[in-house]
Amino acid sequence: MLSERARRDIQALRARYPVAQSALVPALLRAQEELGWLPPEAMAEVAELLGLPVEVVAEVASFYTLLFTEPVGRHVVQLCTNVSCMLSGAEAVRQRVEEELGIRAGQTTPDRRVTLLAVECLAACDHAPCMMVDERRCGPLTPEDAAQLLRELD
Amino acid sequence: MGQPVLLRHVREPDQGEIEAYERRGGYTALRRAVREMSPEQVTDLVDQAQLRGRGGAGFPAGRKWKFVPKDAPVKYLVVNADEGEPGTFKDRTLLERDPHLLVEGIALTAYANGVRTAYVYMRREFYEARRRLERAMAQAYERGYLGRNILGTDFSLDVYVHPGAGAYIAGEETALLESLEGKRAMPRLKPPYFPAVMGLYEKPTVLNNVETLCCVPWIVREGPEWWLEQGPPQLYSVSGHVQRPQVVEAPLGTPARELIARAGGMRGGRRVKAFYPGGTSSRPLTAQHLDVPLRHEELARLGSMLGSAAVIVMDETTDMVKVIARVCEFYRDESCGKCTPCREGTVWVTQILDRILHGRGRWEDLDLLASLARNMTGTCFCPLGESVPPSLRAGLEDFREEFEAYIRAAREPVQMPVRLHLGAPAPGG
Numbered sequence A: 001m002l003s004e005r006a007r008r009d010i011q012a013l014r015a016r017y018p019v020a021q022s023a024l025v026p027a028l029l030r031a032q033e034e035l036g037w038l039p040p041e042a043m044a045e046v047a048e049l050l051g052l053p054v055e056v057v058a059e060v061a062s063f064y065t066l067l068f069t070e071p072v073g074r075h076v077v078q079l080c081t082n083v084s085c086m087l088s089g090a091e092a093v094r095q096r097v098e099e100e101l102g103i104r105a106g107q108t109t110p111d112r113r114v115t116l117l118a119v120e121c122l123a124a125c126d127h128a129p130c131m132m133v134d135e136r137r138c139g140p141l142t143p144e145d146a147a148q149l150l151r152e153l154d
Numbered sequence B: 001m002g003q004p005v006l007l008r009h010v011r012e013p014d015q016g017e018i019e020a021y022e023r024r025g026g027y028t029a030l031r032r033a034v035r036e037m038s039p040e041q042v043t044d045l046v047d048q049a050q051l052r053g054r055g056g057a058g059f060p061a062g063r064k065w066k067f068v069p070k071d072a073p074v075k076y077l078v079v080n081a082d083e084g085e086p087g088t089f090k091d092r093t094l095l096e097r098d099p100h101l102l103v104e105g106i107a108l109t110a111y112a113n114g115v116r117t118a119y120v121y122m123r124r125e126f127y128e129a130r131r132r133l134e135r136a137m138a139q140a141y142e143r144g145y146l147g148r149n150i151l152g153t154d155f156s157l158d159v160y161v162h163p164g165a166g167a168y169i170a171g172e173e174t175a176l177l178e179s180l181e182g183k184r185a186m187p188r189l190k191p192p193y194f195p196a197v198m199g200l201y202e203k204p205t206v207l208n209n210v211e212t213l214c215c216v217p218w219i220v221r222e223g224p225e226w227w228l229e230q231g232p233p234q235l236y237s238v239s240g241h242v243q244r245p246q247v248v249e250a251p252l253g254t255p256a257r258e259l260i261a262r263a264g265g266m267r268g269g270r271r272v273k274a275f276y277p278g279g280t281s282s283r284p285l286t287a288q289h290l291d292v293p294l295r296h297e298e299l300a301r302l303g304s305m306l307g308s309a310a311v312i313v314m315d316e317t318t319d320m321v322k323v324i325a326r327v328c329e330f331y332r333d334e335s336c337g338k339c340t341p342c343r344e345g346t347v348w349v350t351q352i353l354d355r356i357l358h359g360r361g362r363w364e365d366l367d368l369l370a371s372l373a374r375n376m377t378g379t380c381f382c383p384l385g386e387s388v389p390p391s392l393r394a395g396l397e398d399f400r401e402e403f404e405a406y407i408r409a410a411r412e413p414v415q416m417p418v419r420l421h422l423g424a425p426a427p428g429g
Helices: A004-014 A020-035 A040-050 A054-061 A083-087 A090-101 A143-151 B018-023 B028-036 B039-048 B061-067 B090-097 B099-113 B127-142 B173-180 B210-222 B224-229 B256-262 B296-301 B320-334 B340-357 B364-375 B389-398 B400-408
Strands: A075-080 A114-119 A131-133 A136-138 B076-081 B117-122 B158-163 B205-209 B233-240 B246-251 B272-276 B310-315
Touching: A004 A020, A004 A040, A020 A040, A020 A054, A020 B158, A040 A054, A075 A090, A083 A090, A083 B233, A083 B310, A083 B320, A090 A114, A090 A143, A131 A143, A136 A143, A136 B127, B018 B099, B018 B127, B028 B099, B028 B210, B039 B061, B039 B099, B039 B210, B039 B224, B061 B099, B061 B205, B076 B099, B076 B173, B076 B210, B090 B099, B090 B127, B090 B210, B090 B233, B099 B117, B099 B127, B099 B205, B099 B210, B117 B127, B117 B173, B127 B158, B173 B205, B205 B210, B210 B224, B210 B233, B233 B256, B246 B256, B256 B272, B256 B310, B320 B340, B320 B389, B320 B400, B340 B364, B340 B400, B364 B389, B364 B400, B389 B400
Parallel strands: A075 A114, B076 B117, B076 B205, B117 B158, B233 B310
Antiparallel strands: A075 A131, A131 A136, B233 B246, B272 B310
16 A cells, blocks of 8 residues: 555665665654554555564554554644743633644544644754744744644644 | 853854854864863863863762773763753753854763763754754864864764653763663663773763863863852853843852842742742752752751752742643653662552542541652652652642642542441551
């Protein structure tokens, strides 16, 4: 189910390490970049490419919070809820964002547009309260800024 | 206050480009080291500079390097760019604003330790940092600062960026190595797994934090005496209720009062109630500690630590019970689950704090929290579980009246278990 290009990239990742399993997380991230998440078939394909048992792949994939073993929306929004952001109003941002999307943190909008995650410190406390919209770091945010950013997503 | 060192060029928009970095004196230390110095001489300079790890543990870098067996045929350098201690953002700042400084630090450290392969373990959320670092690395390869036969010598080095995938525990050095080997990030037992002797793939491994390695080019270039005269320079991530949260460079041992002033003072002119001096794993201090030098020794004496030097400032309006509960939830969620006192202890602590916050607290909860704090200390593979007790102790000793106020206001009557007189009392009943 992976493209030829992704398969080639995964083989190139394999060559960076003396042990194939080291390439596992980077390979899963590469697969996820293409598919949005990691369906069992993709994990099986990565297992085969790296010569690993599929159980090992599943065991590792289920440990890391940014490896998605369930489908996610087109956009993933990570809202920091740790102390520095909390002191700067993260709770109000979260409430406004949940209201805007009509979902709670941890859920995906019914149209599969946005998955909202409440996350721990993003190492961006100089932008508190902050969130990541896909790969973009945004902050400091007022609740209204955050809602506006979400409205702009396709 | 002199010129900053580690942050000297971070505001220059072109600092990430190799020409600009070279123009400002970059790569001169590497040039001199590989052409004129032995690896041992480089290590000696770092040792003399008394450079201590900037990731959290504060272990002397030079000594760490000297543990690495010289004659081992295969050794690795692993850079910890998994910055995740709450309140810490200085490594991200260095990576984004001065990536060549890290590249040069990596090359010098690899040279000093006879390493030919280095991995930079970087947390996934550092997209911008990764782009900047990879661009800098490509430029360094092109100019012969990385790759085969660096600057015409027989020293060769390959560097790879390895992405994490969301796990705070991966910042702990042995868990990081497990993760880099493609496993769940669960800590290893020390001994025997001291990275310097049995690290990545069970080979000797030098493991340092981003900021630590960014100090190395300066130490080699200007010498250890100069370095010490500058403070030595230390990055403090100052956040929370300050006007302008930012990374502040100041001499090691600068008190919080001055750091807060440099971050623009307190928001709304309010007063300080408490501050974490070294991330949420350190014991939070109170307003009476504002003039304590933020240095390893002084903080250890107060039962706290410098940690990652993340200073999280809380003003007089802060609900300390809520802050401490949030901190404990963080460790509960990030516990890898390997050791029982951490896995179970973090759950129990958060349950108790949750009922206190929700009007169901009991007076005996305070002693129970203290007892859990004791039993979570010194009983696990790694320091994650031990990161909860410092906050609890501060809560119970310095902010006890806030906990008591919640319990006093408890709305619901506490349900007591019915004691049946059928012989021995039920356990815990």
